Amino acid sequence: MADRKIRAGYYRRYDGKVFYLVTTAKDLETGEETVILRPYVYGDVAQYYTMSREAFSGYVEVDGKRKLRYRRLLNMIISEEVIENLEEDGLRGPIRKEKxxxxxxxxxxxxxxxxxxxxxxxxxxxxxxxxxxxxxxxxxxxxxxxxxxxxxxxxxxxxxxxxxxxxxxxxxxxxxxxxxxxxxxxxxxxxxxxxxxxxxxxxxxxxxxxxxxxxxxxxxxxxxxxxxxxxxx
Structure with missing residues (x-):
């Protein structure tokens, strides 16, 4: 699943927690592709996390069932406040499309x-x-x-x-x-x-x-x- 298409947006982890995928990046030395995430619920200081694209796109076993580690949430709206916070941190928010x-x-x-x-x-x-x-x-x-x-x-x-x-x-x-x-x-x-x-x-x-x-x-x-x-x- 390493070739799974990944786009900026909200994803739900297998345990129910929601994260916003900001963008992807490559390790300068190894070339390994990583993803940059931030929690849906966050404190005054935004926290960002990284993990390998391979791990992000992979599967986990929960109660004997195989599930995607992260599943995209289609049409979950990102608030203007989050967009502003991303821009303040030097990161690009989503490109708005006509509703x-x-x-x-x-x-x-x-x-x-x-x-x-x-x-x-x-x-x-x-x-x-x-x-x-x-x-x-x-x-x-x-x-x-x-x-x-x-x-x-x-x-x-x-x-x-x-x-x-x-x-x-x-x-x-x-x-x-x-x-x-x-x-x-x-x-x-x-x-x-x-x-x-x-x-x-x-x-x-x-x-x-x-x-x-x-x-x-x-x-x-x-x-x-x-x-x-x-x-x-």
């Missing part, structure tokens, strides 16, 4: 599978436009379009919770949310529009995610249910 209606229909997104409530909050916001579009598409078509009944229930549950929170507890962040995650302004463009520095926007975003994360945690505790990724993953 098509079918992009709303197909998704490899996994719902309610974040490792922490902060990551859960971040995931909800960064995928809000895509999730809302998918929800509306399914409702208009009156069918589950490339999504299971269970995942659609999770999608709907998250959208309702977030929208209610923005009208009540998070109402002070409503305008910020509207500009950043509905209109799709990047941190840079939002900072320019409000004539503030990007550090201030980043601080506001972290505060917003933290408050939303606490609300998600309180909801789970009140219902006696955990919507995070199972610990055995």
């Amino acid at each position: 098509r209606d079918r992009d709303v229909e197909y998704s490899s997104r996994v719902y309610q599978n974040a490792p922490t409530y902060y990551a859960y909050a971040k995931d909800l916001c960064e995928n809000y436009r895509f999730d809302l579009g998918k929800y509306r598409f399914c409702m208009n078509e009156n069918r589950y379009a490339a999504i299971s009944r269970e995942d659609f229930a999770k999608l709907k549950e998250d959208l309702i919770f977030l929208n209610k929170a923005l009208k009540t507890v998070l109402r002070d962040y409503k305008d910020y949310f509207q500009e950043r995650f509905v209109q799709g302004l990047s941190i840079r463009k939002y900072a320019e529009a409000h004539q503030i520095n990007r550090g201030s926007v980043d601080h506001q975003q972290k505060k917003f995610f933290s408050v939303l994360a606490q609300l998600l945690k309180e909801r789970d505790e009140a219902e006696g249910k955990c919507r995070l990724r199972p610990q055995n993953n």
Whole structure:
């Protein structure tokens, strides 16, 4: 599988963790081809990892079954924030293509599978436009379009919770949310529009995610249910 075609984009590892493949490179001395990856959920300082193309394209055995080590996630959307971070680190983000209606229909997104409530909050916001579009598409078509009944229930549950929170507890962040995650302004463009520095926007975003994360945690505790990724993953 060393000749398997590899492109920039999101890939899910056999254990369920998601990574963004930035690019490929060759070892200057040996000529061995490697891939450069970064985790889907990351901290303040982005971490990059490398591995050989051969290992990336190979298989592993899990519970007696042969699986690809990394499987590409088609149509999983990369956020503007991640693109900006890549550019700041001197790496090229994906080349944008004109959106098509079918992009709303197909998704490899996994719902309610974040490792922490902060990551859960971040995931909800960064995928809000895509999730809302998918929800509306399914409702208009009156069918589950490339999504299971269970995942659609999770999608709907998250959208309702977030929208209610923005009208009540998070109402002070409503305008910020509207500009950043509905209109799709990047941190840079939002900072320019409000004539503030990007550090201030980043601080506001972290505060917003933290408050939303606490609300998600309180909801789970009140219902006696955990919507995070199972610990055995």
